[in-house]
Amino acid sequence: xxxxxxxxxxxxxxxxxxxxxxxxxxxxxxxxxxxxxxxxxxxxxxxxxxxxxxxxxxxxxxxxxxxxxxxxxxxxxxxxxxxxxxxxxxxxxxxxxxxxxxxxxxxxxxxxxxxxxxxxxxxxxxxxxxxxxxxxxxxxxxxxxxxxxxxxxxxxxxxxxxxxxxxxxxxxxxxxxxxxxxxxxxxxxxxxxxx
Numbered sequence: 031x032x033x034x035x036x037x038x039x040x041x042x043x044x045x046x047x048x049x050x051x052x053x054x055x056x057x058x059x060x061x062x063x064x065x066x067x068x069x070x071x072x073x074x075x076x077x078x079x080x081x082x083x084x085x086x087x088x089x090x091x092x093x094x095x096x097x098x099x100x101x102x103x104x105x106x107x108x109x110x111x112x113x114x115x116x117x118x119x120x121x122x123x124x125x126x127x128x129x130x131x132x133x134x135x136x137x138x139x140x141x142x143x144x145x146x147x148x149x150x151x152x153x154x155x156x157x158x159x160x161x162x163x164x165x166x167x168x169x170x171x172x173x174x175x176x177x178x179x180x181x182x183x184x185x186x187x188x189x190x191x192x193x194x195x196x197x198x199x200x201x202x203x204x205x206x207x208x209x210x211x212x213x214x215x216x217x218x219x220x221x222x223x224x225x
Contacts, residue, residue: 032064033081033208035190039197040144044069044078055080058198067091068163075144076101076184077192080200089215090187096161097188097214098131102139103156104148104181105172109135113175117158121174128171132159141183142197148180188214 038044042053044066055066055078064080067090081087090097120129136157154177158168169179185192189210195201203211 031081031083031086031208032061033079033083033086033203033211034059034061034064034200035192035195035203036066036078036080036200037192037195037197038070038075038078040075041072042198043072059200070184071166074182074184075197076182077187077190077195078184079187079190086211086215091163096163098159098161098186099163099184100186100191101158101160101168102136102183102185103158103168103172103179104138104153105156105177105179106150106153107177108152108154109156109175109177113177114156116175117171121171123170123174126164128164128167128174130158130160130171132157144181150180153180 036055036059038055039053039058042055042057044055046054046056046065048054052072059080061080061082063082065082065087066078066080067087068078070076070078079090114133114135117130117133120127122128134157136155138155156172158171160167168182172179183192190203190207
């Protein structure tokens with residue numbers, strides 16, 4: 031079984047083919063038969079887990095098993111404490127309540143430059159932790175509190191982070207990391223409500 035971590039660059043699709051000829055995972059990952067467990071949109075950066083095991087990919091994306099995902103989000107303006115409380119208690123978007131497990135301000139992280147650079151100022155960096163992964167969820171949540179997302183990086187999925195991976199770089203999980211991932215997913219299954 032192959033399981034790997036990849037730091038998806040800005041402007042790269044979270045898939046291996048594109049009829050429009052845009053950059054895809056194929057441009058970076060030469061490992062056959064692996065596919066991403068979940069996606070990041072074209073304008074988002076950061077951590078993807080890929081595997082050739084469909085069961086593992088399914089568990090990683092199933093809401094009952096979802097590992098916490100940590101996002102570093104550069105937003106327009108300066109959200110106050112009330113804005114952060116709204117993100118945790120939930121904001122209503124298209125009839126659905128979206129919320130973060132945690133939301134707090136963070137110092138600007140030391141990151142690789144992005145092309146194109148963020149042009150809106152002032153901006154604030156937030157750390158958001160989510161346990162669900164709905165389409166464009168982070169962007170929709172920050173827009174709902176009046177602070178649109180300017181840059182979005184998924185830093186971590188469970189205990190696995192981008193540490194040591196520059197944009198476009200990937201690495202295999204070690205055997206002990208794979209075992210840990212399976213333990214976490216099984217624990218999530220055991221805690222899932224029945225019926």
